[in-house]
Amino acid sequence: MDLQQAINERRAARAFTGDPIPDVTLEAILRMGTQAPSGFNLQPWRFIVVRNGENKSKLQECAFNQRQVGEAPVVLICCGDRAALNSDNIEAVIGLGENNNAMNDQYANYMRNTIPSFAENGPSFGSTEVWTNRHTMLAVAQMMLAAKSFGVDSCPMEGFVASQVKSAFNIPENVDVCCLLALGYAKEPYKQYGGRFHLKQVCYGESYGDSLTLASS
Secondary structure, eight states: OOHHHHHHHOOBOSOBOOOOOOHHHHHHHHHHHTTSOOGGGOOOEEEEEEOOHHHHHHHHHHTTTOHHHHHSSEEEEEEEEGGGGSHHHHHHHHHHHHHTTOOOHHHHHHHHHHHHHHHHHOTTTSSHHHHHHHHHHHHHHHHHHHHHHTTOEEEEEOOSOHHHHHHHTTOOTTEEEEEEEEEEOBOSSOOOOOOOOOHHHHOOSSSTTOOOOOTTO
């Protein structure tokens, strides 16, 4: 389906059939999700792909035994790596840009000089975990739409005990669990559309609280 249809028809699936997702489809979803934007292209997201039944049961115990974790053929543990702001990752991104003819010496030096102070001061995010979560969720949102375009349903989940997930899946201290994303084929009946607020309630013109006027409205 096209992008607009995928956006309009995506729902959080509360139950899954358990039918497997073909590897070629799963790989496409992961690739499309990781095409999401990130600050300085640092790509702080990390995804643990959980498909083994025993591991899903272990994860389900960390997620208040929610049925989606056990039923979905794939559950992603979506993480943000705070080390993405370290020099090793900065140099890796510079190298990636050079390999793609998208990096020159001037911008490479700008990254080396700017990112450390940006990370230390956090002018727009306060803590590194907030920064990594922000970018990880961009990738997660893109994955959900990519999945729906292939007819694969999803359920983003924040109901879990992060410390238990980190311990059970050997997640390093500097990596934070942002959310879980269950992927599979939803059981009927599907979750009904709950509606969205009118744009007038959530969008403002020029200053917070001021009315936004659009030609179409």
